[in-house]
Amino acid sequence: MKHKIPCFCDNTFSVEVPDEIDLDIQDEYINKIMDGSFMNFFCTNCGKKHKPEFPITILWPSRNLRLEVIPELDRGEFYRRKKDQEQKETVIGYPELSDRIAVYRDRLEPAVIEALKYYLFLKAEETNPDMEISIWYQNKGPDSLEFHIHGLKTDEIAVTRLPLDLYEKTNRDYKANPRGELFSSLRWRSYLSIQNMLRPEELK
């Protein structure tokens, strides 16, 4: 699909964006999604880099994943819509896309990762009640999972590692009771995310 991108230099240029990407076939996109170079466009006049978010479907058949990616700007619209896309999971915003692809790459259970992010969030918020905190899954080490916490300090990212044992324990809780209170609160229809627990009143 063609999109137009307006630049501050008054130039408007158009870009061609796929509606759907299959990560089994186009695996070069996996790294692009991870390192933030996914959907970067450069103004044809002044060269400025633009990072717009367009809706897209990401398929990863070998991981049994069908993901509907909604731009962050359409978050409110998502909560108001009546019906979900069939058989697709939802993420909102490209940072969440990157987080979720990392979770599938490492063959982890997204509901458990979101639950662990929520624990980390509660802990971070206790000591930093006025900061806007966001937590992102990064990767899996031999005995720990790495998360990045944004917003504790301006322009600084805190790196934190949780023991793999805690993941496995939480995964057992999830498997035993997937509709438990925490796991249910993390999901809103097709959308599984810590954001469902942090949702401001006006989006409820």
Ligand SMILES: [Zn+2]
């Ligand atoms: Zn420009």
